[in-house]
Structure formats: structure tokens, C-alpha cells
Amino acid sequence: xxxxxxxxxxxxxxxxxxxxxxxxxxxxxxxxxxxxxxxxxxxxxxxxxxxxxxxxxxxxxxxxxxxxxxxxxxxxxxxxxxxxxxxxxxxxxxxxxxxxxxxxxxxxxxxxxxxxxxxxxxxxxxxxxxxxxxxxxxxxxxxxxxxxxxxxxxxxx
Amino acid sequence: xxxxxxxxxxxxxxxxxxxxxxxxxxxxxxxxxxxxxxxxxxxxxxxxxxxxxxxxxxxxxxxxxxxxxxxxxxxxxxxxxxxxxxxxxxxxxxxxxxxxxxxxxxxxxxxxxxxxxxxxxxxxxxxxxxxxxxxxxxxxxxxxxxxxxxxxxxxxx
Numbered sequence: 465x466x467x468x469x470x471x472x473x474x475x476x477x478x479x480x481x482x483x484x485x486x487x488x489x490x491x492x493x494x495x496x497x498x499x500x501x502x503x504x505x506x507x508x509x510x511x512x513x514x515x516x517x518x519x520x521x522x523x524x525x526x527x528x529x530x531x532x533x534x535x536x537x538x539x540x541x542x543x544x545x546x547x548x549x550x551x552x553x554x555x556x557x558x559x560x561x562x563x564x565x566x567x568x569x570x571x572x573x574x575x576x577x578x579x580x581x582x583x584x585x586x587x588x589x590x591x592x593x594x595x596x597x598x599x600x601x602x603x604x605x606x607x608x609x610x611x612x613x614x615x616x617x618x619x620x621x
Numbered sequence: 622x623x624x625x626x627x628x629x630x631x632x633x634x635x636x637x638x639x640x641x642x643x644x645x646x647x648x649x650x651x652x653x654x655x656x657x658x659x660x661x662x663x664x665x666x667x668x669x670x671x672x673x674x675x676x677x678x679x680x681x682x683x684x685x686x687x688x689x690x691x692x693x694x695x696x697x698x699x700x701x702x703x704x705x706x707x708x709x710x711x712x713x714x715x716x717x718x719x720x721x722x723x724x725x726x727x728x729x730x731x732x733x734x735x736x737x738x739x740x741x742x743x744x745x746x747x748x749x750x751x752x753x754x755x756x757x758x759x760x761x762x763x764x765x766x767x768x769x770x771x772x773x774x775x776x777x778x
Binding site (some may be wrong): 499506529 | 657692699701703
């Protein structure tokens with residue numbers, strides 16, 4: 465997953481890009497960068513929701529639909545999110561975010577967790593097309609990747 | 622772009638998948654499917670914003686940042702959005718959306734425009750890394766692809 469790691473390293477370069485975008489596009493007090501990362505999380509949740517509903521028996525298993533959702537997660541988690549994590553947009557800085565300051569002081573840890581999410585999504589893409597049992601087996605790693613990042617870097621509600 | 626067309630054909634199969642998700646995850650009156658497509662549009666706009674700001678001279682040209690934004694657009698526009706466009710979520714059906722009923726009666730047209738967006742994003746990915754002039758030259762097709770879809774399928778404000 466070297467290429468994804470390289471893409472995600474764009475996180476570390478965010479400072480140079482994001483300032484301009486953020487300053488240029490405030491709306492209702494929440495910077496566009498913050499809205500963009502929240503939109504990304506929402507799309508993670510939406511696609512994970514489809515897979516999770518099948519895993520839990522709340523939706524009929526559909527190999528094609530599950531694979532499509534997993535493929536979406538692979539794409540989303542390999543986006544360059546650098547500009548979405550603009551410096552000065554942590555819980556210490558603004559309202560309307562749960563992003564802890566640790567994100568900006570532990571970039572290596574963030575990238576490690578981001579790569580883990582992308583890898584878990586790729587594993588799900590394979591598993592989801594095989595059988596419901598395979599899908600269920602890949603669910604722990606995928607949900608775990610979400611949880612690991614939230615535990616470390618998201619303010620509890 | 623045959624593969625993207627195939628992926629986007631998932632739109633046409635949305636009915637079978639999306640009902641369950643939508644019914645299962647209402648929140649504040651707006652279905653999760655609607656929020657997911659609005660999140661997708663927001664991410665289009667965020668990434669296009671970076672490229673557009675450079676094109677207009679409001680941000681210094683940065684080949685790497687522009688390419689990254691274009692790559693994000695390529696990924697986002699090749700997602701399977703089928704479940705995001707659940708039947709029963711047009712302006713005729715619910716509040717909180719500008720998605721016109723024509724989306725569900727003109728699926729061929731929707732797919733054509735979605736493929737055009739993906740192709741314009743791919744062209745921008747190449748152009749953005751070359752020079753500011755190339756980026757500016759690719760801007761028309763990219764903005765045009767957004768506009769074509771909005772003109773046909775989005776309710777004016």
C-alpha cells in the first residue's frame with residue numbers, strides 16, 4: 465500500500481494548501497475544510513452502513529451491493545485529505561468539530577491509521593463478494609479501523 | 622471509460638438496495654441516502670474549489686495540490702452512487718432536496734452526465750500537473766460537466 469501511504473502523506477503537507485481554501489470559504493462559522501472531512505466521514509458511515517446491515521442480518525446479503533459499498537470505501541479512504549485537516553481547526557480552535565489537537569501533533573499515527581482503514585476496506589472488497597460469512601469475517605477489521613482512529617483522535621460526545 | 626459506466630449503472634439498480642438503507646437510517650427527517658449524495662456534492666465542490674481558486678488566480682498554482690484535488694474528483698465521480706439516489710427522494714417526495722424527479726425517469730441521461738464528469742476529472746488530473754495554463758484549459762469541461770447535470774436535474778434555488 466505504498467501509493468496510498470504516499471497519498472496520505474499529503475496530510476502532512478496540508479498546512480501549505482489549506483490555509484487559503486479555509487479562509488476563502490467560511491460559511492456559517494464552520495470552515496469548508498471541516499465540512500469536507502465531515503462529509504467524508506458521512507460517506508464512510510453510509511457505505512459501512514450497507515455492509516454492516518448485511519453483516520447483522522438487517523439487510524439481505526447482496527454480493528454486488530456489498531462489493532460496491534466496499535469499493536466506495538476503498539476510494540474514499542485513498543483520497544488525499546490533506547486540505548480537509550487544515551491547521552487551526554481542532555477542538556482547541558473552533559466550534560463544530562470533534563477533531564482533537566492530537567491529529568496535528570501525531571501525524572505518523574494518523575497516517576498509520578488511515579492506511580489501516582484503506583487496507584481493511586480493500587480486504588472487505590474481496591470478502592464482500594465471496595459470501596456473507598466472509599463479509600462478516602472482514603467486518604471486525606473494518607469497524608476496528610474506524611474505532612481506532614476515533615478512540616485516538618475524536619472527542620467523545 | 623467502460624468500467625466507470627458499468628459502475629454508474631449501479632444507479633439503475635438503486636431501487637433494490639436503497640429502500641432498506643433509507644428506511645433504516647432516517648435522521649432529522651432527511652434520509653441517509655440524501656445526506657450521502659449531498660456529502661458527495663460537497664466533496665466535489667471542495668476539491669473543485671481548490672482547482673478553481675488556482676484557475677482564477679485566488680490561490681498560487683501548485684501542481685501537486687491541484688493534481689491531488691483532481692485525483693479526488695476522479696475517485697469520487699467513479700463511486701457507485703446507486704444507493705444514494707433512492708426512489709422516493711425527489712423534490713416531489715421530500716423536503717431538504719433539490720433533486721428533480723427527472724433523475725429517476727431519465728437514467729440514461731444521468732449516467733451519460735456522470736460519465737462525462739468522470740472523464741472531465743480524469744482530463745483535469747493530467748492537465749493540473751502540467752501547468753496553470755493547462756489547468757485553466759481543462760476547467761471549462763469540468764465546470765461544464767457539473768453545470769450540465771445541475772441544469773437538467775437540480776431544482777433552481
